[in-house]
Amino acid sequence: MLRPFTLHRPRTAAEACELLARLGDDAAPYAGGTELLLLMKEGLVRPRHLVDVKRLPGLDAIGDDGSRLVIGATVTHRAVERSALVKTRCPVMAAVARHVANVRVRNVGTVGGNLAFADPHSDLATLFLTLDAGVELISPRGRRELPLADFVRGPWETVREPDELLVSVKLTPWPGRAAAAYVKFGVYERPTLGIALALLLEDGGARVADARIAIGCVNPRPARVPDAEARLRGCAVADLEDVSGAVAELAAASADPADDLHGSADYKREMVAVFTRRALRAAAARARGVEPVARYAYAVVA
Amino acid sequence: MSGGGPVAAERIRLVVNGEPHELAVAPHALLLDVLRDQLDLKGAKRSCDTQVCGACTVLVDGLAVSACTYLAVEADGRAVLTVEGLAEGDRLHPIQQAFVDHGAVQCGFCTAGMLLTAKALLDEEPAPSREDVLHHLRGNLCRCTGYRKIVEAILAAARGRR
Numbered sequence: 293m294l295r296p297f298t299l300h301r302p303r304t305a306a307e308a309c310e311l312l313a314r315l316g317d318d319a320a321p322y323a324g325g326t327e328l329l330l331l332m333k334e335g336l337v338r339p340r341h342l343v344d345v346k347r348l349p350g351l352d353a354i355g356d357d358g359s360r361l362v363i364g365a366t367v368t369h370r371a372v373e374r375s376a377l378v379k380t381r382c383p384v385m386a387a388v389a390r391h392v393a394n395v396r397v398r399n400v401g402t403v404g405g406n407l408a409f410a411d412p413h414s415d416l417a418t419l420f421l422t423l424d425a426g427v428e429l430i431s432p433r434g435r436r437e438l439p440l441a442d443f444v445r446g447p448w449e450t451v452r453e454p455d456e457l458l459v460s461v462k463l464t465p466w467p468g469r470a471a472a473a474y475v476k477f478g479v480y481e482r483p484t485l486g487i488a489l490a491l492l493l494e495d496g497g498a499r500v501a502d503a504r505i506a507i508g509c510v511n512p513r514p515a516r517v518p519d520a521e522a523r524l525r526g527c528a529v530a531d532l533e534d535v536s537g538a539v540a541e542l543a544a545a546s547a548d549p550a551d552d553l554h555g556s557a558d559y560k561r562e563m564v565a566v567f568t569r570r571a572l573r574a575a576a577a578r579a580r581g582v583e584p585v586a587r588y589a590y591a592v593v594a
Numbered sequence: 595m596s597g598g599g600p601v602a603a604e605r606i607r608l609v610v611n612g613e614p615h616e617l618a619v620a621p622h623a624l625l626l627d628v629l630r631d632q633l634d635l636k637g638a639k640r641s642c643d644t645q646v647c648g649a650c651t652v653l654v655d656g657l658a659v660s661a662c663t664y665l666a667v668e669a670d671g672r673a674v675l676t677v678e679g680l681a682e683g684d685r686l687h688p689i690q691q692a693f694v695d696h697g698a699v700q701c702g703f704c705t706a707g708m709l710l711t712a713k714a715l716l717d718e719e720p721a722p723s724r725e726d727v728l729h730h731l732r733g734n735l736c737r738c739t740g741y742r743k744i745v746e747a748i749l750a751a752a753r754g755r756r
Binding site: 294295296297298299325326329330333342370390393394395396397399400481 | 602620621622623624643644645646648651657658659660663664665667711714729730732733734
């Protein structure tokens with residue numbers, strides 16, 4: 293059961309920000325409700341006002357600002373999955389969207405809600421770190437953009453001020469030839485582990501010019517692994533299997549897991565190594581123009 | 595509902611199983627409770643209450659949603675389909691008939707959600723692969739674990755439609 297609240301339906305972003313500023317901590321922005329309403333049912337959060345942001349013009353659009361892919365905050369996972377622009381510019385993102393939670397969550401859950409909620413057991417923020425994501429926030433005080441890595445402070449915690457509204461996330465898929473993969477693992481509804489990996493290719497696809505790896509769910513917040521990325525730079529695509537062990541060890545060493553229902557810290561660190569190797573194998577296959585066919589128990593390769 | 599002001603209780607107009615309704619609902623009323631308690635439609639079940647199990651699945655404008663975590667006011671101006679709206683009179687919907695023919699029902703608690711999830715899939719993808727069906731059903735749990743027959747029934751219903 294939900295406790296009573298007042299539902300506000302502003303028509304403009306300015307009006308929404310004004311409401312958030314006036315109501316302060318008593319209010320929560322509300323879009324798909326797939327996370328917020330669950331916590332409200334449990335009484336873990338008790339906002340007396342919900343500010344529905346679904347009617348704000350423009351926030352439900354997927355666009356291209358010339359260099360970056362711009363995903364409006366109220367775009368649903370389903371819309372990402374089906375977007376022709378996303379499939380063209382960033383196919384791994386469409387594939388990841390297809391595997392978020394379940395179809396009911398994907399139909400109503402939004403990209404902005406997912407990021408603003410900062411549930412550590414989430415796919416999007418991890419993937420977006422490999423796309424150099426920036427989030428755009430507006431408030432009565434103006435507009436600011438900051439890297440996603442700075443936006444997410446920790447579990448269920450962001451630097452969003454109470455009067456700020458997340459309006460979009462801006463992603464920078466590599467413009468040239470690239471190969472990417474996202475692998476997630478877990479037996480529960482929310483993933484236990486997510487590994488996002490992207491390779492920028494040069495020499496006609498024979499060599500890795502640059503690499504990005506992010507690990508999610510096992511840390512308080514998702515994080516890139518600069519050491520592992522450095523290890524991949526300059527590597528021949530044909531040699532990726534040979535370096536996969538070293539890359540996996542670096543990823544595991546960077547992890548900061550805790551014991552919880554998803555497993556012990558040691559187990560999670562080991563799984564980071566295992567699934568980093570598998571993610572690299574999947575991305576390496578794509579670098580060679582082959583769709584990976586390997587399937588792993590309780591895991592999704594996107 | 596129009597305008598940008600606060601909302602106390604609200605009149606919503608919606609179509610449920612083809613029948614128009616005008617209802618007064620509180621902003622915090624969940625669609626599942628409105629369907630079950632105000633409209634006496636008991637097909638959608640409350641089970642996990644956290645959007646994991648699919649027992650409360652209904653279609654809103656053709657999209658599968660968890661009625662347990664969907665505000666009733668969101669259904670204003672929309673068409674809701676529950677399991678009670680699938681059959682035409684005494685004639686079962688082809689997906690329902692396929693469930694009967696394949697013995698895809700055990701205790702029955704998940705069945706309404708399974709049927710509606712299957713309908714949403716087949717309306718969107720009339721010729722799904724087994725992989726498509728498994729992917730789409732991932733969020734619908736059957737604790738009798740009767741999945742195999744459910745998948746077979748849905749694939750048979752798809753073949754029957756073509």
